[in-house]
Amino acid sequence: MHILVATAVTVERDAVASAFSGSGTGPTTADLLVAGVGSAAAAASTAVALTTAALAGTSYDLVVSAGIAGGFQPEAPLGSLVLADEITVADLGAETADGFVPVTELGFGSVSHRPPPSLVREVAAATGARTGTVLTVNTVTGTAERAAELRRRHPGALAEAMEGFGVAEAAAAHGVPVLELRAVSNPVGPRDRAAWRIGDALAALTEAFGKLPPALESWKPHDH
Numbered sequence: 001m002h003i004l005v006a007t008a009v010t011v012e013r014d015a016v017a018s019a020f021s022g023s024g025t026g027p028t029t030a031d032l033l034v035a036g037v038g039s040a041a042a043a044a045s046t047a048v049a050l051t052t053a054a055l056a057g058t059s060y061d062l063v064v065s066a067g068i069a070g071g072f073q074p075e076a077p078l079g080s081l082v083l084a085d086e087i088t089v090a091d092l093g094a095e096t097a098d099g100f101v102p103v104t105e106l107g108f109g110s111v112s113h114r115p116p117p118s119l120v121r122e123v124a125a126a127t128g129a130r131t132g133t134v135l136t137v138n139t140v141t142g143t144a145e146r147a148a149e150l151r152r153r154h155p156g157a158l159a160e161a162m163e164g165f166g167v168a169e170a171a172a173a174h175g176v177p178v179l180e181l182r183a184v185s186n187p188v189g190p191r192d193r194a195a196w197r198i199g200d201a202l203a204a205l206t207e208a209f210g211k212l213p214p215a216l217e218s219w220k221p222h223d224h
């Protein structure tokens, strides 16, 4: 299986690379892309990588959006892994007198992508990741009020990050399945930069990617 792993920044890319270094010549080959912070940069970079590979006759079988994330507490503790069964952009829509309305309710666009359920099951079993919705946001949540609002609108949300929906949009445009695998570096809520545990999250990411190839290789794409 030929996979593209898109991270936002180099430390995340390096954490994923550590898992693959010295892992021999198994059937899974991974290209690692530093796609940038935010949904737009991630979508653009991922689309370029997918198109370049397709034109070279080396199309990818799977795209993985990976990195650190904020976790909703207590469901996604610091250092834990979250695997998206749904990738949803939380702030693409319109503010109205009655509250936020997603673009889909305005009659256009999309706000969610669903990774293949059978692949989510395989990868969650292999890595121990919790499964749930991973939100994509343009602004890191910084208050308890905003965290509560996101939870009210997305009861299945376990984590928020800034790139998954962009990566998923690019993958969907190419007809390639997508996963989002995140390690929790901080709680979603009041901003407390000193409480971020980025090192622990990156270590968890490395461990998870070390367990990924067998799960991918045992996945039967047509199972549901």
Ligand SMILES: O=C(O)c1cccc(C(=O)CC[C@H]2O[C@@H](n3cnc4c(=O)[nH]cnc43)[C@H](O)[C@@H]2O)c1
Pocket: 008, 009, 037, 038, 067, 068, 069, 070, 071, 137, 139, 140, 141, 160, 161, 162, 163, 185, 186, 187, 188, 191, 193
């Ligand atoms: O120090 C800050 O408050 C701050 C503001 C903007 C960005 C950052 C980052 O470190 C980039 C976030 C980066 O990591 C992912 N991430 C990690 N935790 C969260 C979160 O709680 N909410 C959203 N994204 C998060 C994200 O995917 C970015 O790539 C710090």
